[in-house]
Amino acid sequence: MDIIDKLISVARGKSRRGVAGIWLDEHKLVDAARKTRAAGFTKFEAITPFPLHDIDDAMGIPRSFIPWVTFIFGLTGFAFGTWFTWWASSVDWPINIGGKPMWSLPAFIPVMFECTILFGALSSVGALIAICGLPKVDPPVIDPDLSSHKFALWVPEDDTGYNAAKVEQLFRELGANEVKQAEF
């Protein structure tokens, strides 16, 4: 065990036990997700290699709130760009350039605009990383093919009404190609 393995084991996050079902067809997975939700589970996860359009409805996932982050930080960037060009050019060290007014707003618009975009873009990505809990160090992977061509549902042991045998039974009834106990 080398030093990197030690670092990984220190930095690794907590994982939970649970039951996973694996499907080969994404439409069956969406259907299974709908029925798993109807069975009363709320904390279960769907793991897919690419985004599925109907899964949000099936699992009751609300629309992402990240646009609000973008909006607020975009406005912040705009305000910063406006304030900084004004302060630097007409307060901190006013210099007469070409007889233009000290606060020559039209000339500052490019900088204000770029600040808006930069703040908006970086804050959106920052919000994504924070919400998804990234970076995750060596997270448990239920099946390596879940990033390629398989689709999974996973119910954690702390979900309401969890019973390993019952969940396994449910997934088999919903046509899972494979059902197993798995950490995630």
Next chain:
Amino acid sequence: MIRRAPLVLGNKTYETITKDIASLLESFPGPGFFAGLAGAQFLLLIFLLAQGMIVWFGMGMMGVNSPVGWGTDIITFVFWIGIGHAGTLISAILFLFRQKWRTSIARSAEAMTVFAVMTAGLFPILHTGRPWLAYWLLPYPNQRGPLWVNFRSPLVWDVFAVSTYATVSAVFWYIGMVPDLATIRDRAQNKWRKRIYGALSLGWRGTARNWNHYEMVYMLLAGLSTPLVLSVHSIVSFDFAVATLPGWHTTIFPPYFVAGAIFSGFAMVVTLMAIIRELVPVFKDYITLDHMENMNKIIMATGLMVGYAYGSEFFIAWYSGVEYEQYIFLNRAFGPYGWSYWIMVTCNVIIPQLFWFKYVRRSIPLMFIISIFVNIGMWFERFVITITSLHRDFLPSSWGMWAPTIYDLGALFGSFGLFFTLFLIYIRLLPAISIAEVKPVLYVGRDGGNHGHH
């Protein structure tokens, strides 16, 4: 009923898509790749040598002098920045327009953007002559007052525009790659491979809740990149248009520059995709002739816009009644640098007209040759704008000529070495086609698909 053309050929499944795209990262490259890399690195060495000499001995090594103070560095900067714009157009603007065909070329086009902007960014820094003081371009607190940069200067706008563009493009590219890096991690057999791609993938696992936020951020970045890319080349054009020099001082410059940027950028995408299709035959199923034809149509459309701008410039010069303006345009076409003007017109306006023929639009060798001509033509467009306007302005007593030195040529040709070195290394180390984005469009245009509800 008119059916959509399939976007992925060869009856792929999700599993074969993963295998096809990952195979490039999981096999040892062949001699063709190393030959290409050696060629690119040879040019890169020339770049380092030329720029090293210029930095060591000073700007006198280059052809710039009074009255032509902007030479190869500025021309080539605008050229490379323009190349980058097609990548953002494909990844962001076509995404917002729901053009599904963009998925298989978006990743490499974005990589092209990032590398082209990296290459471009070096030129104005080296053009300052004292690149170790490049941080003076930024408004940082300093001990001279602090003395701030002049926010009324287009050159400062350019610093903000290009650095924002470089940052946002790189982030957009990387975030788009995260799920694919997780795929590569999950396929890894080797411990180090798993660690490296695991770290690069940030531990992404593709849960539905994560995808929900991910798709939203992807759309937001596309929405932010779209005005950004239009602003960048507009601001680059302000570097010229805000000056009072005849030939530069025109209101048509921002749209003219943006159209030219997309024109040259798509030519570079066609060049690169034609090369990738040859290097990696399996990619022909993903980057199909339909993709290439679509890009050739965009080249033709933007080429016509550029041709219109050339005509419009002449008309406005005549219509303005300003004798300096009229002279500069006659001098452009018939003066001592007239040859460069006609190279530009031939490459950018005349040759792309061949794309009216469907046969030419779908012939890889012909489109490759035309795309090279467009690249040459677009470099000469910036040459024409920069050099011919500077070399003869108002007073005949201050007229002069400009000629490149061998260091100018080394910097220009060498920059292709930097770009192609980065690009060739990229296609072997990172997934060159978006694995997660191609899968949802797998069934577009396919027969008897019960999946066809996308």
